[in-house]
Amino acid sequence: EAQVTQNPRYLITVTGKKLTVTCSQNMNHEYMSWYRQDPGLGLRQIYYSMNVEVTDKGDVPEGYKVSRKEKRNFPLILESPSPNQTSLYFCASGRRNQETQYFGPGTRLLVL
């Protein structure tokens, strides 16, 4: 089944404790992206990647890191999480020359 998977789905952590949210897609998509969703603010793009080893900042990159060492994986790294990073995070993927994006199920993060 074609899909985007994220792990974990739920995470509670404390300020300053490094964490990684994994994202994987099995559709051979070149494009991958991370968003955060907060009430009243819609989806805001954190980082995106057009291909392996190519990443770029979105609208709200501060406090986040990403890497794209393999085409199928695009992990999101929070080196020192803070409470304002409490949010619902979505990974998405798509073909480089197509506009549609395919979303993962989301990761709900709570930073205490």
Next chain:
Amino acid sequence: SQQGEEDPQALSIQEGENATMNCSYKTSINNLQWYRQNSGRGLVHLILIRSNEREKHSGRLRVTLDTSKKSSSLLITASRAADTASYFCATALGGSARQLTFGSGTQLTVLP
């Protein structure tokens, strides 16, 4: 930055009625897309309309685009309880998934 703004923010209708949601945006676009999000889940692509199109249909969905007014509408006909979800418009400035910007969404509730 948020490009699309949906209106209304929330809409409640009876099963069988039609639901209309509107989206306004600020800059010229290549295409506009509508996505649906069930509570706490990932977004699912519904329909895409290009800047040179004025209307598009897909099943019970009808999308219109008025580039002169920088606005789009999504009509769901003969609504069902299963249509209860949040609906987001997303504007693409270019021809790839990279530059997709989402609005803050309309929460649709269809009462049985």
